[in-house]
Amino acid sequence: MFANPLAPEWLTAPAEANSLPSTVWSHNAARTETGELAIAGVTATQLVRDFGTPVYVIDEADAIARATEIKGAFDSAFARIGSSVKVYYAGKAFLCTEVARWMTAAGLNIDVASAGEMAVALAAGVDASRLGFHGNNKSLSEIDRAVRAGIGPIVIDSVVEIGRVAEAASRHGRTQPVRLRINSGVHASTHEYLATAREDQKFGIPLSDAEAVVAQIRTHSSLDFVGIHSHIGSQIFDTAGFAEAAQRLLELHARLSAAAPVPELNLGGGFGIAYTSADEALPVAELAESLASIVESECSRLGIEVPRIAIEPGRSIIGPSTTTLYTVGTIKDVLVDGEAVRKYVSVDGGMSDNIRPALYGADYSARIANRVSDADPTLARIAGKHCEAGDIVVRAEYLPGDVEPGDIIAVPATGAYGWAMSNNYNYLARPPVVAVLEGKARIIVRGETEEDLLSRDAGITPSGDSE
Structure with a gap:
């Protein structure tokens, strides 16, 4: 297919934009028979329904397996x-x-x-x-x-x-x-x-x-x-x-x-x-x-x-054990230099839940998680919702051209320094962290609420208090 000239040299235009490369995704991430992303047997739509977006999703068995693999490999090599x-x-x-x-x-x-x-x-x-x-x-x-x-x-x-x-x-x-x-x-x-x-x-x-x-x-x-x-x-x-x-x-x-x-x-x-x-x-x-x-x-x-x-x-x-899920809000096709179009896909998170792209210029991958599509891949930039031009979640990725508001976007390999460097810019509450294992999901770090954010503001009189 025709590669967009705005794409970086390392990004190859795929025949389709639904696959989950095993080198990038957690071991227990897969498409269901209906095409939905599931992690350790829990579907993206179920996770979004139960926990909202953004949400960090840790493949528990994957994290433990990677820790065990590293320890075993180094024990054996140095023995x-x-x-x-x-x-x-x-x-x-x-x-x-x-x-x-x-x-x-x-x-x-x-x-x-x-x-x-x-x-x-x-x-x-x-x-x-x-x-x-x-x-x-x-x-x-x-x-x-x-x-x-x-x-x-x-x-x-x-x-x-x-x-x-x-x-x-x-x-x-x-x-x-x-x-x-x-x-x-x-x-x-x-x-x-x-x-x-x-x-x-x-x-x-x-x-x-x-x-x-x-x-x-x-x-x-x-x-x-x-x-x-x-x-x-x-x-x-x-x-x-x-x-x-x-x-x-x-x-x-x-x-x-x-x-x-x-x-x-x-x-x-x-x-x-x-x-x-x-x-x-x-x-x-x-x-x-x-x-x-x-x-x-x-x-x-x-x-x-x-x-x-x-x-x-x-x-x-x-890092590879965790995937962040977002919901698409708005989409814009932006003509760049009068010759090529970049599709801006804005999601409900951004540099408050993953500052690495803004801080280091870090690159990530992304897929539509709630479905597969046979639409031609199109070059997209996944942007956050913050008041910064540099608020980018994924700088360059080929997504199906029919990506639309309400779609769930999954960004893999977000476990390292995503939550750890998260913040409340624009007063966004930090997302929850959910562990998935054998078809079940549970919160291991509670997401913040607006009440949590307001509770630290000393200018607010607690409910029930009098002047």
Whole structure:
């Protein structure tokens, strides 16, 4: 068919626009006999009828399977080279009590980056020792709460944190395990905002300063230095960056181990996922084997034992497991440069429930969820309802040309940083999060109401109160 010249180069015009590419959608997403999208046996129309739109829909079995797959693959790969792996689910991608329980039941630990995330994990019944605590600016109260709770390793992100954590540990009579975050200088192939190991940014200690900083940590009897930590970025599709980071970190690890044992090396996370059919994410088993081979080779070169490895996947577990459903409101055919038409399909959400397209220029896929169509595919841009020209949900996608108001639009792979970065711009209430499993759906995060929003406005007199 004729491809619209406004389409990006990576977007291929399809013969039809109803298919659900397995690389993008959750494992239990499929079309029913009538053509409707169903996730884990629950149809889109049923979900919309029961929970409204927008709504985040998590394929529970899919999320658990991905967590289990990652743990199994890394356990197997590193057992082959005589090591073991601690897998931390990166809670910043999306965290609620149910997801925390799923992850720990699958054998994962949880990485948190604030007192709020820690509170959620503890409220889920997660043992504090299974939590790792990140953050470039942990407050004194956050550090105190974490140490008092008996948290696992705290990641030291700056020199000033050494004394703060040591003092809190002494006050609570603990020997607090700590890691040191190293800015390796590796430039991962990803968006500038997602590359977290470049020199000119806020995270970590420069590689050149690491030995002196570790020596300072080791002067505190209330601290137990367990290893170094690196995170080179997010949404990474190859292992070249990890290979370079591992080489630099293991050279440092070897020098630090000469003075005292260093049991662990944390390689972080950032494993990429497919948001569109043009994305090619590495299979988990291949990724695990590649990283194990890299670590084995470097340790052999340096003549050191392979340390225990830690990793922190988040997006790769929860991202593909979640789909957001919207309802179409208005449609406009817009003539661009006098030569081609882009169909603007506006839905009832937007940058309040997924800010990634506006913030990072992130691309997503979309399908009509309540039916299939044999209409010719047409280039569409799915827009939100906010008062911003940049309020785009999906920048470019081919949808059936007969898309109409009232249709349900499904956007897959929205589990990571959708709900987690949601907001109330234009006073939109944040949507609910629904888990689906074996034909049943249940709310795991309640959606906000206008009453919730108004309840925080101090200028409103509570009902029944008198002046």
